[in-house]
Amino acid sequence: MQEQLFRKIKQLIPEHKNLMDEISGILDINYDAAYRRVNGMSKLSLNEAVILAKHYRLSLNKLFEVGEQNSILTQVSPHIATIEDLESYFKVSLSNIQELVKLKSASITYSAKDIPLFYTLKDSYITKYKCYVWLKFLNENGSMAKLTFTEFLDRCPSSLFKAAHELGSTYDYINITEFWNDNTINGSLQQILYYFETGRLDEKHALLICKDLHDIIDHVEKQCISQAIDNNDSTASYQLYTSDLLTMSNTIMVQTKNERVFFTPFTVLTYLKVEHKPTCDRLANFFEQQMKSSKLLVHSGEKDRAQFFERMRIKINRVAALITAQKEEPLF
Structure with a gap:
């Protein structure tokens, strides 16, 4: 799921922008921590996923198809x-x-x-x-x-x-x-x-x-x-x-x-x-x-x-x- 989220974000940001710089700025973490999350070396918390989804106006339900597991995300x-x-x-x-x-x-x-x-x-x-x-x-x-x-x-x-x-x-x-x-x-x-x-x-x-x-x-x-x-x-x-x-x-x-x-x-x-x-x-x-x-x-x-x-x-x-x-x- 984490990989899907970052793949979608990468499609949304302009080509001249660096994905790690974007993530570190939005989540208020350093470049290395952003790199580890983007590359799956560290787990993205639910709170961080929500912050990113709100920033890029993404639906986590749609992105992860949570409903297929009889679970949904709410605000x-x-x-x-x-x-x-x-x-x-x-x-x-x-x-x-x-x-x-x-x-x-x-x-x-x-x-x-x-x-x-x-x-x-x-x-x-x-x-x-x-x-x-x-x-x-x-x-x-x-x-x-x-x-x-x-x-x-x-x-x-x-x-x-x-x-x-x-x-x-x-x-x-x-x-x-x-x-x-x-x-x-x-x-x-x-x-x-x-x-x-x-x-x-x-x-x-x-x-x-x-x-x-x-x-x-x-x-x-x-x-x-x-x-x-x-x-x-x-x-x-x-x-x-x-x-x-x-x-x-x-x-x-x-x-x-x-x-x-x-x-x-x-x-x-x-x-x-x-x-x-x-x-x-x-x-x-x-x-x-x-x-x-x-x-x-x-x-x-x-x-x-x-x-x-x-x-x-x-x-x-x-x-x-x-x-x-x-x-x-x-x-x-």
Whole structure:
């Protein structure tokens, strides 16, 4: 495999450049160490192979045909531990999505175990709250442990929320297919109730976040009926399937005319990126089969569609009632 990699790199570099000089510079090793690796006298580490593959934009899966051995290589998204990390994550993701928007053939398929990320990245309290919750999980130095949501709002730079909003808005221009079920909303509701009951989230903000969640459901229902993204500047399509047979996974498949790639959750906001074609094709086939065993809500009848969204609204109202100790009158 090592020999194959260096053979391919040699084909890519200009003839006037020395291969050993190239390798030593990229890997930050001396000429002799580069010589030993190129000639198979020393083994190339996996980390070194990844560095070289990234530099020359090579796919190690394709180069080594790892899939033939039922093993594939993946990439993990950058680690997030601070507010600065999260803002950088939003900005890098925005750059990647903007490239997709340029391709009219691009589409996203989302297995929504939780409310899809882009719905919660708007100019809203739920955006700020999601950032708070993510950082509570990801922060490693303990600075977020006792921080309340109100304190977080006072300390957090507006640039973080601006970056989140810009990323969320960009998804309006991509064709999207989603799989939801009755449990898709549960995670967000549990987070609201948990931090309210632990005193980290006050009643006022808890209810504002519930209202934002209610607005998201209204927004998704509108898109479901029109089969289009709810943005006057967009021509992107939207389809929503309800799947009762399978548990959702938050796996995201991105497809263009020429390729597929998917992202599967690793930790909070951390995804494993898979580009291996046979594996991506297998997931695409799986989603096609899931569509056959699911309901496309726009075709399931007005009653079924209305009941699906009403069940979620009822759940939101129940959480709001627990927060206000009211159990009769719907708040929204």
